[in-house]
Amino acid sequence: MNNFVYNNPTRIIFGKDTIRELKSQVPEKQPVLMLYGGGSIKRNGVYAQVKRALKSHRVVEFSGIEANPLYETCMKAVADVRRNKVQFILAVGGGSVLDAAKFIAAAACYKGKDPWSILRTHGAELTTALPVGTVLTLPATGSESNGSSVISRAATAEKLHFTADCAFPVFSILDPQTTVSLPRKQVRNGIVDTTVHVMEQYMTYPAAAPLQDRLAESILQTLVEVGPGTLRNPEDYDLRASFMWSATLALNTLIGCGVPQDWSTHMIGHELTAFYGLDHAETLAIVMPGVWTHELKRKEAKLKQYGKRVWDVRTAREAIAKTERFFNALGMPTRFGAYQIDADEAARKVRSRFAERGTVLGEHNNLTPSVVAAILRSRA
Amino acid sequence: MNNFVYNNPTRIIFGKDTIRELKSQVPEKQPVLMLYGGGSIKRNGVYAQVKRALKSHRVVEFSGIEANPLYETCMKAVADVRRNKVQFILAVGGGSVLDAAKFIAAAACYKGKDPWSILRTHGAELTTALPVGTVLTLPATGSESNGSSVISRAATAEKLHFTADCAFPVFSILDPQTTVSLPRKQVRNGIVDTTVHVMEQYMTYPAAAPLQDRLAESILQTLVEVGPGTLRNPEDYDLRASFMWSATLALNTLIGCGVPQDWSTHMIGHELTAFYGLDHAETLAIVMPGVWTHELKRKEAKLKQYGKRVWDVRTAREAIAKTERFFNALGMPTRFGAYQIDADEAARKVRSRFAERGTVLGEHNNLTPSVVAAILRSRA
Numbered sequence: 001m002n003n004f005v006y007n008n009p010t011r012i013i014f015g016k017d018t019i020r021e022l023k024s025q026v027p028e029k030q031p032v033l034m035l036y037g038g039g040s041i042k043r044n045g046v047y048a049q050v051k052r053a054l055k056s057h058r059v060v061e062f063s064g065i066e067a068n069p070l071y072e073t074c075m076k077a078v079a080d081v082r083r084n085k086v087q088f089i090l091a092v093g094g095g096s097v098l099d100a101a102k103f104i105a106a107a108a109c110y111k112g113k114d115p116w117s118i119l120r121t122h123g124a125e126l127t128t129a130l131p132v133g134t135v136l137t138l139p140a141t142g143s144e145s146n147g148s149s150v151i152s153r154a155a156t157a158e159k160l161h162f163t164a165d166c167a168f169p170v171f172s173i174l175d176p177q178t179t180v181s182l183p184r185k186q187v188r189n190g191i192v193d194t195t196v197h198v199m200e201q202y203m204t205y206p207a208a209a210p211l212q213d214r215l216a217e218s219i220l221q222t223l224v225e226v227g228p229g230t231l232r233n234p235e236d237y238d239l240r241a242s243f244m245w246s247a248t249l250a251l252n253t254l255i256g257c258g259v260p261q262d263w264s265t266h267m268i269g270h271e272l273t274a275f276y277g278l279d280h281a282e283t284l285a286i287v288m289p290g291v292w293t294h295e296l297k298r299k300e301a302k303l304k305q306y307g308k309r310v311w312d313v314r315t316a317r318e319a320i321a322k323t324e325r326f327f328n329a330l331g332m333p334t335r336f337g338a339y340q341i342d343a344d345e346a347a348r349k350v351r352s353r354f355a356e357r358g359t360v361l362g363e364h365n366n367l368t369p370s371v372v373a374a375i376l377r378s379r380a
Numbered sequence: 381m382n383n384f385v386y387n388n389p390t391r392i393i394f395g396k397d398t399i400r401e402l403k404s405q406v407p408e409k410q411p412v413l414m415l416y417g418g419g420s421i422k423r424n425g426v427y428a429q430v431k432r433a434l435k436s437h438r439v440v441e442f443s444g445i446e447a448n449p450l451y452e453t454c455m456k457a458v459a460d461v462r463r464n465k466v467q468f469i470l471a472v473g474g475g476s477v478l479d480a481a482k483f484i485a486a487a488a489c490y491k492g493k494d495p496w497s498i499l500r501t502h503g504a505e506l507t508t509a510l511p512v513g514t515v516l517t518l519p520a521t522g523s524e525s526n527g528s529s530v531i532s533r534a535a536t537a538e539k540l541h542f543t544a545d546c547a548f549p550v551f552s553i554l555d556p557q558t559t560v561s562l563p564r565k566q567v568r569n570g571i572v573d574t575t576v577h578v579m580e581q582y583m584t585y586p587a588a589a590p591l592q593d594r595l596a597e598s599i600l601q602t603l604v605e606v607g608p609g610t611l612r613n614p615e616d617y618d619l620r621a622s623f624m625w626s627a628t629l630a631l632n633t634l635i636g637c638g639v640p641q642d643w644s645t646h647m648i649g650h651e652l653t654a655f656y657g658l659d660h661a662e663t664l665a666i667v668m669p670g671v672w673t674h675e676l677k678r679k680e681a682k683l684k685q686y687g688k689r690v691w692d693v694r695t696a697r698e699a700i701a702k703t704e705r706f707f708n709a710l711g712m713p714t715r716f717g718a719y720q721i722d723a724d725e726a727a728r729k730v731r732s733r734f735a736e737r738g739t740v741l742g743e744h745n746n747l748t749p750s751v752v753a754a755i756l757r758s759r760a
Binding site for chain 2: 007242257
């Protein structure tokens with residue numbers, strides 16, 4: 001087992017009718033920026049619940065955060081934060097709104113000239129941010145309980161992430177009832193995203209960390225158990241609650257403690273979203289089986305362990321096939337063909353971007369830009 | 381799944397040679413109380429490592445914390461805290477030292493007349509305590525990552541616990557190397573204690589919380605996998621590290637989120653320690669199989685699930701038998717006979733104590749004092 005530091009200070013308030021807790025969780029004396037996306041929180045009643053809980057607070061609203069939140073939009077919110085002397089940011093929505101809130105909170109305190117530097121350095125020098133609280137309405141990204149954020153920049157077609165201790169939300173409210181009205185596609189995306197979050201921290205090589213392996217497998221087994229059911233029966237509270245809690249634990253940094261990680265699938269996927277506008281989870285479902293197949297020998301021990309414990313199959317190839325079938329059964333394609341995207345073109349574009357940046361991926365640092373291109377070509 | 385709040389702010393610093401991190405983790409400007417037990421930390425080199433890391437700090441030492449820490453001893457430390465204007469408490473040792481540190485930290489800030497009230501009310505009104513950091517040298521109690529503490533009072537043969545948000549350590553340093561020199565008996569105790577911590581949050585009834593069940597089972601499976609090995613080969617770093625991390629996760633409040641709990645075994649065990657001076661884990665190993673056997677029908681679904689997933693057996697009775705055999709194989713007795721204690725006498729004493737206090741236990745609130753007495757009589 002490798003040395004590690006585990007520190008997750010986010011207070012999780014989980015369950016039915018918990019939005020009312022905002023009243024006591026959000027500091028009352030200073031202006032609060034309430035950040036959200038489109039109109040979905042108005043249609044599903046979450047907006048009204050939040051406003052009711054905050055009726056004694058001074059709330060400044062900022063809406064219009066996109067599905068892949070844009071730097072350009074966030075900087076408008078930063079201007080609002082400064083103009084209104086906002087001291088607390090409340091994000092209401094899914095991972096995009098939460099990620100935007102973290103960046104806005106950091107950019108508002110940033111002393112340098114160009115806040116994009118926070119992303120260029122992946123948060124390496126970030127020590128101060130406004131406090132952020134969240135009301136999560138879409139289980140998927142784990143952003144409600146970690147210090148990470150992914151932001152896109154329209155002007156340059158870039159999608160970068162940062163991570164910092166000061167970016168952990170101070171609290172996150174998770175009421176599974178708020179997710180009942182989600183479109184089926186977003187729930188599908190959330191299940192796939194959660195699965196891949198677990199895999200990026202698990203599917204490497206044995207590292208004498210049996211507990212971490214089993215914790216990761218627990219989340220995978222739960223997703224297999226409740227995923228299809230919660231897609232079919234959004235109204236089943238317990239299924240939705242288990243999915244929601246799985247999504248949080250998949251990326252609250254716990255299962256990755258002391259083990260090697262491989263974020264290749266995410267890094268490659270981010271480029272595909274930037275180039276083609278695919279949903280984040282759609283990119284992951286295409287890329288991950290390709291990375292696994294290419295790295296079959298190096299990942300074989302873990303693929304076999306996963307196959308045996310989660311799917312009761314024997315070989316690494318069967319484990320990959322089972323995973324693709326699981327995604328497909330959720331209605332998630334795993335090939336470029338489903339989107340009429342030319343795999344060769346995608347391979348060329350991503351290779352050129354990675355070559356430019358000197359990006360090399362994988363837990364063994366062996367996925368060079370040309371290896372990544374080969375992986376993408378295999379996903380036609 | 382039940383509603384829950386999960387908030388664990390303790391920073392865990394885990395791994396080889398991590399004691400040196402004390403230098404930056406302990407505030408430097410104010411006096412620090414360094415709390416420890418007997419001389420074991422001097423023999424195994426931990427004392428020297430701590431003093432080296434804190435050579436620029438003002439350290440006041442307080443040693444002599446007992447295996448079941450006494451209120452009377454803690455109050456002497458509180459006097460030292462006040463006399464020296466201590467602002468930070470560093471606990472170096474096992475759960476007893478950590479529990480004592482939490483109580484001292486709370487009692488030093490206590491405004492009322494009698495700090496024993498903190499325990500009588502189980503921490504219900506506690507909101508302030510000095511910050512506590514820990515260096516854990518004995519994996520067992522989980523005290524390094526929770527807000528709970530158990531304190532005994534010699535004068536009255538009482539053993540009570542308290543829990544409070546303000547009692548979570550701000551950091552805990554876990555270096556598995558510090559545990560290599562532990563006596564075999566203490567490691568045995570730690571494995572049993574950890575197992576029972578998991579069980580108290582798991583062995584109740586199905587509550588539509590499949591992820592929590594699997595997380596609990598992950599810890600149990602890991603203990604079964606590494607427990608016997610780490611007893612036999614204390615020098616195997618990876619085995620010891622997995623045991624140490626299991627002990628923390630067993631009682632850092634995560635696996636108990638949103639599920640019913642049953643702390644009967646602990647509550648009954650505390651009385652046996654108070655009356656007979658048995659080690660905490662020794663009491664648990666006697667009591668738990670008795671509680672399970674008495675509650676077989678009510679716990680049957682979970683006993684069968686546990687039996688199938690952890691031991692690959694079919695019936696609840698086989699699951700109980702497997703658990704007793706696991707304890708016995710670690711060298712841990714599961715009957716009063718092993719200690720020449722009269723089960724009938726123990727039953728009478730505990731019944732009378734519980735009747736006096738009106739204690740009723742169990743997730744169904746059905747373990748009245750006379751039921752507890754029947755359970756204890758069955759453990760002759």
